[in-house]
Amino acid sequence: MKIHVWNAFASNNSGSYTIVGRFPSEELATRVAAELSAVLEAHERWRGSPESRQEDPEKPSPLRAFTQAHSLTQSEADQADQGELRAWSTGHQVFLHDPWTLTLQDSYEEFLRVRGGKVETRIRHAHGDLVSVFELHGTLPKKTKAATVSAVVEEWYADDGPLVTLAPFDVQPAWREGSKPGEPVLTLGAVFQDLELAPGYTAVETIARRHGLQVTVRVSEDQSPGDPLAWLRPSHPALARKLFDVWILDAGHSLKEVARRLVELRRGRYIDGPTVLKWLPDAVLKRLTRDRAEQAVQFLRKGGANAELRPAE
CATH class of the missing domain: 3.30.70.100 (Alpha-Beta Plaits)
Structure with a gap:
């Protein structure tokens, strides 16, 4: 008889967190987003100050003062979940999004309701696009x-x-x-x-x-x-302007540098450079305007790649 034992640790990686609220008027949605943005910006400044090392109950953080003023749920996450959290409005909707957090405190959703809105979407701990x-x-x-x-x-x-x-x-x-x-x-x-x-x-x-x-x-x-x-797809109506694909015909002698530049062109999104580049020639960037495609081709060529642009299909 054989016994196999595995010892593993669960991953608790941070993901993105998104809340969408809807309001009866665009004007109210704009005001609510502005209120949230103001307190988030103030709290971010506070986090970088000496006062954040040990919060004085008589001088609470901007976020804690905000929750107290609106009788919202208090949480120790007041200090922990503030990273890149941003708030903005589009029409009747208010959006809260943090790209890298474990959770968001309940007070945000409570505030949306207190100000007359309703929460219509909540995406917790997302790792996908x-x-x-x-x-x-x-x-x-x-x-x-x-x-x-x-x-x-x-x-x-x-x-x-x-x-x-x-x-x-x-x-x-x-x-x-x-x-x-x-x-x-x-x-x-x-x-x-x-x-x-x-x-x-x-x-x-x-x-x-x-x-x-x-x-x-x-x-x-x-x-x-x-x-x-x-x-x-296919998109309709079709664009009047012509779009172009960027092709790499050969990566040259600097595979890592070409892969790095390709990641930068893709706005930092991860790619397995060796895997992608071993299938050359291939279209590595698709459906760009001519100016953007020409800029990408020149950028890749400076990294050692044999690149060119071709009309998109």
Whole structure:
């Protein structure tokens, strides 16, 4: 008889935490997000001060003072869970997101309710990508609807647009124009990384509003084995501008340096460099604007790679 014994330790790695609240008016959502942002910024400054080493009950931390003022649940996590937690609003919604934490205290959800909102989404300890689905609503004249939808997409994909500068290269955005009564005028799916969530949401909404459209966001953790936005592909309407793929034909003599540069181009997302590069030639970055593709090619060439751009399929 053989007996096998394993001794292991559970991993308790931090993941991202997201809370979405909905409010009866955009004005209220904006105020609530501003209140949360102010206390989070003050608390972050406090954490870097000498006072944070031993909190004085007579001079509580900004976050503890905030929970006391609104009669919210007090928690020792007041000090522990404040890392990169950020708050912002989009339309009627308020978003709280921390990319690297074990948990968030209950007082945040309580505050959303105290201020007249309701919690509609809670994503605890996520390790997968966050998939954001933007639904654009509004009343557009039938004669100009198609032109307006195309204009919105083109602005999102401008050289300085959010789908070019903030979306990662390995999960391409996708969109679809609504054609049936009750459907959104336009639905956009995108995967913004943790630090790009707030600026990405804000930029997408700003462009939509410029064309008279309101935005609602549904956010979820990607747990699919494949493309989380396959249901929106092929995108419609098609972009008027041409997009390009970046190909590496050969990594040259500096495989590690080319892999490092590729990680940087992919906005820091991990890749197994040796595995990816052994399949060359291959398209390593897809559907970029010409300027972005040319910049990527030059950056890879400086690292020793034989790279070129080709029209995207």
